[in-house]
Amino acid sequence: MLIYTIRRLLISIPTLLFIAFVIFMLLELAPGDPMAQMPLTIPPEVKEKMRLALGLGEPWYVRFPLWLNQFFIVEPQYWIDSKFGTNFADGAQRIISFQSRSPVFDTIAQRMPQTLWVVGMSYVVGVLIALPIGIISAYRQYSVFDQAGTFVSMIGFSVPPFFSGVLLIVIFSVQLKWLPSIYDTTHVVTNWDSFVFQLRQMIMPVMVLALQTTAQVSRYMRASMLDNLTQDYVRTARAKGMSETTVVLKHVLRNSMIPVVTVIALGIPSIFGGAIITEQIFKVNGLGQLLIIALQGNDIPMVMTITFLLAVLIVMMNLIADVLYGILDPRIRYD
Amino acid sequence: MTDTTMTAVEKPRNQWLDVWAQFRTHKGAVAGLLFLVFITLFVTVGPVIWDVDPGKLNIRNKDVRPIYMAIFDSNAKVSWGSPMGTDNLGRDIMANIMAGGRVSLAVGWTAMVLAVFIGTLIGVLAGYFKRLDGLLMRFTDLVLALPLLPLLLVMMLLFRDPLRAAFGPENGIFILIVTGIGITSWMQTARIVRGDVMALKEREFVLAARSIGTPARRMITRHLLPNVMSPIMVSATLGLATAIITESALSFLGLGFPSDFPTWGKILFDSVDRMTSFPERVIWPGLAISLTVLAVNYIGDGLRDALDPRIRGQ
Numbered sequence: 176m177l178i179y180t181i182r183r184l185l186i187s188i189p190t191l192l193f194i195a196f197v198i199f200m201l202l203e204l205a206p207g208d209p210m211a212q213m214p215l216t217i218p219p220e221v222k223e224k225m226r227l228a229l230g231l232g233e234p235w236y237v238r239f240p241l242w243l244n245q246f247f248i249v250e251p252q253y254w255i256d257s258k259f260g261t262n263f264a265d266g267a268q269r270i271i272s273f274q275s276r277s278p279v280f281d282t283i284a285q286r287m288p289q290t291l292w293v294v295g296m297s298y299v300v301g302v303l304i305a306l307p308i309g310i311i312s313a314y315r316q317y318s319v320f321d322q323a324g325t326f327v328s329m330i331g332f333s334v335p336p337f338f339s340g341v342l343l344i345v346i347f348s349v350q351l352k353w354l355p356s357i358y359d360t361t362h363v364v365t366n367w368d369s370f371v372f373q374l375r376q377m378i379m380p381v382m383v384l385a386l387q388t389t390a391q392v393s394r395y396m397r398a399s400m401l402d403n404l405t406q407d408y409v410r411t412a413r414a415k416g417m418s419e420t421t422v423v424l425k426h427v428l429r430n431s432m433i434p435v436v437t438v439i440a441l442g443i444p445s446i447f448g449g450a451i452i453t454e455q456i457f458k459v460n461g462l463g464q465l466l467i468i469a470l471q472g473n474d475i476p477m478v479m480t481i482t483f484l485l486a487v488l489i490v491m492m493n494l495i496a497d498v499l500y501g502i503l504d505p506r507i508r509y510d
Numbered sequence: 511m512t513d514t515t516m517t518a519v520e521k522p523r524n525q526w527l528d529v530w531a532q533f534r535t536h537k538g539a540v541a542g543l544l545f546l547v548f549i550t551l552f553v554t555v556g557p558v559i560w561d562v563d564p565g566k567l568n569i570r571n572k573d574v575r576p577i578y579m580a581i582f583d584s585n586a587k588v589s590w591g592s593p594m595g596t597d598n599l600g601r602d603i604m605a606n607i608m609a610g611g612r613v614s615l616a617v618g619w620t621a622m623v624l625a626v627f628i629g630t631l632i633g634v635l636a637g638y639f640k641r642l643d644g645l646l647m648r649f650t651d652l653v654l655a656l657p658l659l660p661l662l663l664v665m666m667l668l669f670r671d672p673l674r675a676a677f678g679p680e681n682g683i684f685i686l687i688v689t690g691i692g693i694t695s696w697m698q699t700a701r702i703v704r705g706d707v708m709a710l711k712e713r714e715f716v717l718a719a720r721s722i723g724t725p726a727r728r729m730i731t732r733h734l735l736p737n738v739m740s741p742i743m744v745s746a747t748l749g750l751a752t753a754i755i756t757e758s759a760l761s762f763l764g765l766g767f768p769s770d771f772p773t774w775g776k777i778l779f780d781s782v783d784r785m786t787s788f789p790e791r792v793i794w795p796g797l798a799i800s801l802t803v804l805a806v807n808y809i810g811d812g813l814r815d816a817l818d819p820r821i822r823g824q
Contacts, residue, residue, distance in 0.1 A: 193608060194656055201664055329538075329811075333804035335755045337762040337775075338796035345789040448659040452759055456782075466660060467763060468669050478664060485657035498519065 290461030301388025309396020331390025539812020544807035553611035614627035624692030629699025638705025740817035747810030
């Protein structure tokens, strides 16, 4: 298992390098000019110098290794320096945003908490709703509850977040005036009232994202439970006179969770993609919004870094899912 | 006596008739199919009957509420001339929904066909030719590891202007969106088709066909492709659903078609600013997208059951 994990980690290095190369070359083809926003009165030779100052003077085969160096070596050094007060980085060039002229990772670190709060919370809520629905749907297959669960998950698959989010705003903010439609990220929780406010402003974005998660995970949970409920060991457990709760929640559920856990791990990257749209609707200033703004402003280093971070997340989650599968299910042998 | 039994013998059954009989027992799928037919007629035949130019400005008639508002509020500005209301520039919303739906459905179908074509091609090649298998599947895994939505956004932004210049504003974006969605959503089809082709390759009828010297090309088109039709059709319905949603999402993020060119996502995006006063303007396109995708998903569900010979006939 350990050897398998190490081998997978080693394979993921060329994968990530390839992905970084694809993203870099795609951005390299960009006809959009980061200098397009500059005043026309700037003389061409000054503009050329500014272009060089942005690091755009070199050809791609020089800049791509430079970017890799900055991403994998310089930025971690700065991070270690800021954590432990050391001086590994020694003033090396960081990845600088074209728009804000500040290090890309500083901006990302500012935006990360908002996204993590909303996305992470919605994922946890979604999974917590999905698991009981899946279990009951499978245990009472073709019952009214099961039909309703199927219908709700169909809706979760079909209603895009930009409609469900807008619909929630229309109902709960515009018509009923219960919840705020804009997520206030400057809000700090200090006492009970501010905590309630935070809770109220989080309900809608979290529920919009959770609907998608619930739809997917509850289907997998149901299918996995159905596979296990007809197995011989369940009949044996019942024949031994175990209570129905023990049989379902201990024997069946544990075995059914194995594929579901991997599905949950694999779903994490896609929920970040969904967050791009949700953040746009509820005006959360998280990573997704940062990406959209960077895209519109031709901020190539920012786009590159955020997209690559998402790719790292996908590759890592794939790896974690595979390793978890092997750990949870002793029948799976990778070697 | 033999004559009477002869007449009682059933007609020889066609496989697709069986599939259709099974499909009809799935109520949701039939309802989905009916709705898909309805919405397709609505956006294609609709403009012939509802002969209003979707782009025509009529400032005097702006902000007309939909006709049902007259029930709740007798003072509401309603008019039978525009039953779904008009927007802030007086454009008729029903005509816009029809025009937008035509674009959204066209993008959905074309992107789906492209994705299914690429997926089937790669799946069959990888499944049939052992030499290509490792390479093609490694490539599929790599594409699956790409963050697709951000990359799609990047592609939209980068290639918008060159394609617009080459093919005109509408056609350029159409080609861009269709290609973008097509080349980012073929991977599931490829994996499924590869698995099925590999299983089929070991079957006796393939061996028999090979023993009489069938060339690879004919082997694929005559023996393998007809047998992987059912998974391809199911993944095609899923592909249609995701293509419609992706196109709307791109339009919603402001990276889709140009602003005066309606699609469902675009109408929704344009209406968000005024949804406090005019919630119906986000509801109409949103409902159109959601119901169409829901219908397609139910059709896919029904097809999966109907095409599975183990379920069929029970």
